[in-house]
Amino acid sequence: xxxxxxxxxxxxxxxxxxxxxxxxxxxxxxxxxxxxxxxxxxxxxxxxxxxxxxxxxxxxxxxxxxxxxxxxxxxxxxxxxxxxxxxxxxxxxxxxxxxxxxxxxxxxxxxxxxxxxxxxxxxxxxxxxxxxxxxxxxxxxxxxxxxxxxxxxxxxxxxxxxxxxxxxxxxxxxxxxxxxxxxxxxxxxxxxxxxxxxxxxxxxxxxxxxxxxxxxxxxxxxxxxxxxxxxxxxxxxxxxxxxxxxxxxxxxxxxxxxxxxxxxxxxxxxxxxxxxxxxxxxxxxxxxxxxxxxxxxxxxxx
Amino acid sequence: xxxxxxxxxxxxxxxxxxxxxxxxxxxxxxxxxxxxxxxxxxxxxxxxxxxxxxxxxxxxxxxxxxxxxxxxxxxxxxxxxxxxxxxxxxxxxxxxxxxxxxxxxxxxxxxxxxxxxxxxxxxxxxxxxxxxxxxxxxxxxxxxxxxxxxxxxxxxxxxxxxxxxxxxxxxxxxxxxxxxxxxxxxxxxxxxxxxxxxxxxxxxxxxxxxxxxxxxx
Numbered sequence: 034x035x036x037x038x039x040x041x042x043x044x045x046x047x048x049x050x051x052x053x054x055x056x057x058x059x060x061x062x063x064x065x066x067x068x069x070x071x072x073x074x075x076x077x078x079x080x081x082x083x084x085x086x087x088x089x090x091x092x093x094x095x096x097x098x099x100x101x102x103x104x105x106x107x108x109x110x111x112x113x114x115x116x117x118x119x120x121x122x123x124x125x126x127x128x129x130x131x132x133x134x135x136x137x138x139x140x141x142x143x144x145x146x147x148x149x150x151x152x153x154x155x156x157x158x159x160x161x162x163x164x165x166x167x168x169x170x171x172x173x174x175x176x177x178x179x180x181x182x183x184x185x186x187x188x189x190x191x192x193x194x195x196x197x198x199x200x201x202x203x204x205x206x207x208x209x210x211x212x213x214x215x216x217x218x219x220x221x222x223x224x225x226x227x228x229x230x231x232x233x234x235x236x237x238x239x240x241x242x243x244x245x246x247x248x249x250x251x252x253x254x255x256x257x258x259x260x261x262x263x264x265x266x267x268x269x270x271x272x273x274x275x276x277x278x279x280x281x282x283x284x285x286x287x288x289x290x291x292x293x294x295x296x297x298x299x300x301x302x303x304x305x306x307x308x309x310x311x312x313x314x315x316x317x318x319x320x321x322x323x324x325x326x327x328x329x330x331x332x333x334x335x
Numbered sequence: 336x337x338x339x340x341x342x343x344x345x346x347x348x349x350x351x352x353x354x355x356x357x358x359x360x361x362x363x364x365x366x367x368x369x370x371x372x373x374x375x376x377x378x379x380x381x382x383x384x385x386x387x388x389x390x391x392x393x394x395x396x397x398x399x400x401x402x403x404x405x406x407x408x409x410x411x412x413x414x415x416x417x418x419x420x421x422x423x424x425x426x427x428x429x430x431x432x433x434x435x436x437x438x439x440x441x442x443x444x445x446x447x448x449x450x451x452x453x454x455x456x457x458x459x460x461x462x463x464x465x466x467x468x469x470x471x472x473x474x475x476x477x478x479x480x481x482x483x484x485x486x487x488x489x490x491x492x493x494x495x496x497x498x499x500x501x502x503x504x505x506x507x508x509x510x511x512x513x514x515x516x517x518x519x520x521x522x523x524x525x526x527x528x529x530x531x532x533x534x535x536x537x538x539x540x541x542x543x544x545x546x547x548x549x550x551x552x
Contacts, residue, residue, distance in 0.1 A: 036443050240424050243386065244485070245414035246441040247407075333406060 041253075048257045051230075052265075062226060062262065066219055067269025070313055073212035074301070075274050080204050081305075082298050083197075094171055094195075096161040098178055099186040104157060112183055116159060121174045126160040133158065156185065168195040216316055219266065223259045223320025230255065231328050239332065248329050255325045256318055263317020267310040275300055336362045336493060336524045337383060342392035344378055344548075352378040354548040356392070360526060362492075365519040367535060368528035370545035376528040377421075379545070380495050383526070384416055385409050397492065414442060417486030417523075419496035423478045425470040431457065431481050432466040438489045456488040457481075460514060476507035483514060487523075494518060496527045500534060512538050 052059045100109070109127070116125045128136075133155045163174050171189055178187045231238065238251055282297045289296045301309060337360040344353040352375045360366050368376050381387045382394050385401045394401040399412055425434050435456055439449040457463045460480035465473065470481055479499060486494060496515070500508035512534055519525055529535070535542065544551045 036445055039446070040440075040443060236424070237426055237428070240426060241437065241441060242410075243384070243413065243418055243420075243424065244438045244441060244489075245410045245412075245416075247410045250410075250441055 044254050044257050047254060048261050063265050063269045066222055066266025067273050069215045069218045070267060070270035071273040073208055073215050074270055074309055076208040076211060078274055078301060080201060080208060084201055095190050096175055097188045097190055098159045098161060098184045100157045101183055101185040102156055104183055108183060121164055123162045123164045128158045128160060130155045130157050219316045220320040223262060223317045224324045227255050227259060227321045227324035252325045255321045259317040259321025260314050264310055264314040267313030271306060271309060336360050338395045340393045342394050343390045345390040352548055356550060358543055360524060362524055363522045365525040365540045367540055367542035368526060369530060369542050374545040375548040376545055377497055380497050380528060383495055384418055385412055414489060415492050417491035417494040419482050419486045419499050421498040421501050423482040425478060425481060427469060427471045430467050431462060431470055434470060434481060435485045435488050438485060452488055456484040460484045476503050479511060493524045498528055500529060500531055508534060509537060
């Protein structure tokens with residue numbers, strides 16, 4: 034057991050030595066892998082950030098139902114109890130017109146403008162919090178409420194969020210396609226690097242096989258090489274994205290200052306970073322495995 | 336130890352390298368394999384080491400049939416064989432010591448135990464003083480002896496030597512034959528292919544004579 038562990042350590046040490054043996058070529062390889070990975074991963078990071086904003090701003094979806102001006106208090110109580118009994122509605126909130134005006138004055142600083150108004154132009158309104166979250170059911174509820182005679186105008190407030198969600202869905206698909214393509218590229222890059230290494234070590238492989246090396250023994254250094262190259266490539270892509278986000282955040286800072294908000298693009302979460310490294314290491318391993326197996330198959334006795 | 340029964344080896348393209356070959360080599364025996372080049376000596380050795388597989392017939396080495404041996408079992412068969420190649424197949428990217436160390440690394444031997452064994456093997460072939468030398472700096476005879484050291488470091492039961500004295504002068508040849516003789520004395524089974532008549536006279540043993548793929552004597 035001790036010998037096996039020692040052997041693995043020796044192989045890993047040997048892998049790093051080999052990477053350092055031709056630092057220029059190794060660095061270029063890592064950069065190629067890093068850049069190939071940072072396209073889909075960068076897309077993912079942007080999507081995550083956009084998703085973050087949209088959920089922050091949309092919050093829970095709500096429907097505003099504005100009442101006709103001539104609605105009496107009795108009718109309002111009646112409507113209120115009717116809405117409360119509605120199966121698709123979680124809870125409601127009644128906003129009387131006076132309160133709405135006050136809120137408008139407070140939140141927008143338009144008190145000068147509103148103060149000059151002769152009468153309150155705002156209607157009474159219900160803010161309706163539905164049970165369902167998905168856009169189809171919300172639209173159904175909105176259309177139902179529209180048929181109620183006392184509601185003059187019914188508005189699904191977070192409709193834009195849903196449009197964004199649809200766009201994000203498209204974006205996610207795009208990222209997925211990119212990820213698939215560049216994963217393939219990573220496997221191909223590793224396959225080729227390992228193939229070249231095999232060519233330079235042909236004799237060693239042949240002799241080792243002749244004196245009783247198992248395929249596992251011959252594969253091992255190459256698999257470690259693929260794994261470590263993939264892992265380092267993953268780290269390179271993480272750093273590339275970190276660098277790009279830094280640049281973007283720097284220019285965003287100027288923009289957000291103008292809008293008096295505080296918004297920065299966040300990097301991958303810890304878990305996502307680990308997934309990235311694990312995945313890139315796995316792809317490197319896979320490329321190496323395919324390459325060595327292909328070679329070993331060719332030299333198998335027939 | 337080695338038993339061939341009606342073995343044929345046909346290469347793609349139709350060339351028949353071995354025809355209806357049947358023989359047996361007992362444990363601890365030393366046997367020569369003679370014949371002109373192209374008679375099938377190398378092919379025969381390759382079949383025993385499972386570097387190639389017979390087209391038909393049964394070739395049994397240490398109780399295992401080469402024809403049906405699974406690829407996964409191949410390495411373990413070869414670990415019991417010491418192979419000495421005509422072209423040495425030494426690795427020039429490492430020292431003599433490391434060349435001999437390779438079989439032990441493959442078998443997963445302990446580092447210290449390996450070093451001891453490597454030195455013993457090098458001592459046996461008289462190359463202990465040159466352990467740090469790159470094999471490219473060794474003479475033909477020394478390279479051949481290094482190849483022998485690598486073949487025996489694992490203490491195999493069978494030694495297969497393909498023209499071990501092929502390119503060497505008489506003095507070197509006898510030296511190498513004396514090394515083989517000493518292995519024979521400790522019970523190793525030896526199969527040595529050669530076309531060197533003087534060796535056969537100097538170190539007499541049973542010989543299998545091949546002529547265009549068939550046994551003649």
